[in-house]
Amino acid sequence: MSSIRPSTPSARACATELASLLGARARDFALEWVECCDSTNARLVDAPPADDGRVHVLVADRQTAGRGRRGRQWLSWEGASLTFSLLWRFAPGTPAPAGLSLAAGLALARALEQLGVEGVQLKWPNDVLVHGEKLAGILVELLPVRGRPPAAVIGIGLNLRLPADAAIPDQAGVTDLAAALGGEPPSRPVLLAAILGEFHRLFDTYAAAGFPALRGAWEQRNAFAELPVAVRGESATLQGTCAGVDDDGALLLRTGDGVQRVLAGDVSLRPLLDGSR
Numbered sequence: 001m002s003s004i005r006p007s008t009p010s011a012r013a014c015a016t017e018l019a020s021l022l023g024a025r026a027r028d029f030a031l032e033w034v035e036c037c038d039s040t041n042a043r044l045v046d047a048p049p050a051d052d053g054r055v056h057v058l059v060a061d062r063q064t065a066g067r068g069r070r071g072r073q074w075l076s077w078e079g080a081s082l083t084f085s086l087l088w089r090f091a092p093g094t095p096a097p098a099g100l101s102l103a104a105g106l107a108l109a110r111a112l113e114q115l116g117v118e119g120v121q122l123k124w125p126n127d128v129l130v131h132g133e134k135l136a137g138i139l140v141e142l143l144p145v146r147g148r149p150p151a152a153v154i155g156i157g158l159n160l161r162l163p164a165d166a167a168i169p170d171q172a173g174v175t176d177l178a179a180a181l182g183g184e185p186p187s188r189p190v191l192l193a194a195i196l197g198e199f200h201r202l203f204d205t206y207a208a209a210g211f212p213a214l215r216g217a218w219e220q221r222n223a224f225a226e227l228p229v230a231v232r233g234e235s236a237t238l239q240g241t242c243a244g245v246d247d248d249g250a251l252l253l254r255t256g257d258g259v260q261r262v263l264a265g266d267v268s269l270r271p272l273l274d275g276s277r
């Protein structure tokens with residue numbers, strides 16, 4: 001278990017700038033910006049802060065053990081990546097959080113579009129692409145809470161400027177915000193203010209109406225809509241055409257045997273012609 005290395009003056013200045021950019025919405029977030037930790041998701045999952053009614057946000061300048069789904073690694077570089085997590089507690093009575101990682105992807109996509117990024121696409125269940133290349137990943141982990149709906153830790157890693165020698169394993173194409181915008185990306189406080197603003201709106205919609213209210217907007221950005229795909233599981237691969245997602249955020253795959261519903265979990269979606277992974 002690793003420690004959090006707490007704020008430096010520059011991390012504190014970033015947090016102060018972020019709070020001021022959030023304006024009145026800042027009161028709904030508890031912001032913590034640290035110099036270094038193993039993984040912002042791990043910190044919030046392993047030691048969730050007490051519930052004070054706010055959404056806790058942990059930002060790290062540097063992660064030493066960033067994680068993706070199913071034990072995979074998320075690579076980031078100090079000053080060249082945005083890595084943070086939110087801890088969101090659902091109100092009592094809220095149903096199980098279906099489609100949450102898709103909803104989070106949509107909030108991130110909207111924030112990027114608002115900042116001028118074109119060609120933003122969503123890859124089921126948890127990636128944000130720009131023109132087919134991975135810009136950001138989202139990792140949602142649920143925390144059981146006794147007698148209440150689970151809380152969710154939503155972690156986001158976004159490439160700002162990939163080092164020229166970045167070697168990212170098992171990923172067909174990666175990109176960064178500098179390439180997507182064709183110039184210097186906004187500062188991390190400015191980016192986070194846009195992203196948290198979108199999450200703020202999304203939490204309201206999602207809490208009131210769930211993923212069905214967001215499904216159409218997700219499908220508009222579906223990177224593989226009506227394209228041939230393979231869904232690889234531990235022991236089998238399904239092939240078909242991507243027919244979108246259902247109200248629970250499950251992938252719909254049109255196959256010779258009809259439309260099959262695939263739950264995120266132990267499966268990975270790939271374009272059918274990509275035989276490399």
Ligand code: ATP
Pocket residue numbers: 068069070072073074075076124125126127134135136137157159168169170171174175267268269
């Ligand atoms: P899946 O479709 O199963 O989600 P995935 O390749 O997107 O597959 P994830 O667990 O979502 O897998 O993300 C982790 C993967 O992301 C790593 O295995 C690596 O290929 C890729 N990755 C790691 N760091 C970065 C990064 N900074 N930018 C883009 N991709 C990265």
Ligand code: BTN
Pocket residue numbers: 038039040041042063065066067068069072074082083084085126127136137138139155156157158
């Ligand atoms: C993925 O593509 O699998 C998701 C990657 C998520 C990476 C972010 S970086 C901030 C947070 N902390 C982590 O360890 N992971 C998430």
